[in-house]
Amino acid sequence: MGYYIRILGKRSESPPLEQLQRAAEPAVLDADGGIEDKWEALILKHETGEPIAFIEKNLVLPGQLGADELQEFVSEVSHYKPTSAAAWLEKYLSSVKVIYSFQLLHGTEVDNGFEKMRRVYASLWGHAGGVLQADQEGFSNESGYTILWQFSDDVSGAWGVGILLPNGRWVNFEMDLGNPQHREAFWRGDVPTGVKLISEQ
Numbered sequence: 001m002g003y004y005i006r007i008l009g010k011r012s013e014s015p016p017l018e019q020l021q022r023a024a025e026p027a028v029l030d031a032d033g034g035i036e037d038k039w040e041a042l043i044l045k046h047e048t049g050e051p052i053a054f055i056e057k058n059l060v061l062p063g064q065l066g067a068d069e070l071q072e073f074v075s076e077v078s079h080y081k082p083t084s085a086a087a088w089l090e091k092y093l094s095s096v097k098v099i100y101s102f103q104l105l106h107g108t109e110v111d112n113g114f115e116k117m118r119r120v121y122a123s124l125w126g127h128a129g130g131v132l133q134a135d136q137e138g139f140s141n142e143s144g145y146t147i148l149w150q151f152s153d154d155v156s157g158a159w160g161v162g163i164l165l166p167n168g169r170w171v172n173f174e175m176d177l178g179n180p181q182h183r184e185a186f187w188r189g190d191v192p193t194g195v196k197l198i199s200e201q
Contacts, residue, residue, distance in 0.1 A: 005104070009100065010128065011129055014127075020042070020123055023122070024116055024119065028047065029042050029043070041054065046110070050106070051107050055101070056101045057099075059097065059098050073093060077090050082189035084164045092131065098128060132144055137150060141170050141172075147170075151177060169201060173192075173196060174196040
C-alpha cells in the first residue's frame with residue numbers, strides 16, 4: 001500500500017507545472033497522465049531517475065475517486081479525539097474540492113529526497129489551500145498543525161498540534177506525544193500545562 005500524505009484543498013485548479021518544477025529542483029517532475037498544467041499524476045524523481053514520490057490529483061466530484069476518499073474521511077473523523085476538532089473537521093471537509101495524494105517512495109530516504117518532496121508538497125498546499133492528512137498521524141488545521149489524535153500508542157517526541165477554542169480560534173502549540181498528561185489534555189480539547197505556545201489564529 002505504501003505511506004501517503006495528502007492535501008485536502010479548496011481550490012481545484014492545478015498550479016502551473018513550471019511552478020512545481022522550480023520547487024522540486026534539482027529533482028525533476030514527469031507528468032503521468034493529463035497534459036502539462038492539466039496533469040492528473042506526477043512522478044517526482046532524483047536526477048538519477050530514482051523515484052521519490054508518486055503524486056496524484058483527484059477532484060471531489062460525484063462518482064469519482066476523490067469523492068469516495070473524502071467520504072471515507074468524513075465517516076472516520078468522528079471516532080477520534082478531541083471531539084471539538086472532529087466536529088470542526090467533519091463540517092470543513094464538505095468544502096474540499098480536490099485531494100492531492102503523495103505516495104512516498106524509496107527516493108525520499110536518499111540524497112535529501114524527503115526535503116525535495118516537502119518543497120513540492122508545500123508549493124501545492126500554498127496553491128490549493130485547505131488542510132493536511134498523513135497516514136498514522138491524522139489531520140491538520142489550515143496552518144498545518146495536527147488536530148486529531150490518530151497516532152499509535154507508543155509514539156513519542158515533540159509535535160506541533162492545534163486545539164480549537166470555544167471562540168472558534170485555534171491555539172497551536174508543541175506537545176510531547178509521549179507525555180500522558182499532555183495526551184489526556186489534548187484528547188479533552190485542552191491546552192496542556194507547560195507546553196510551548198506557537199500561535200493563535
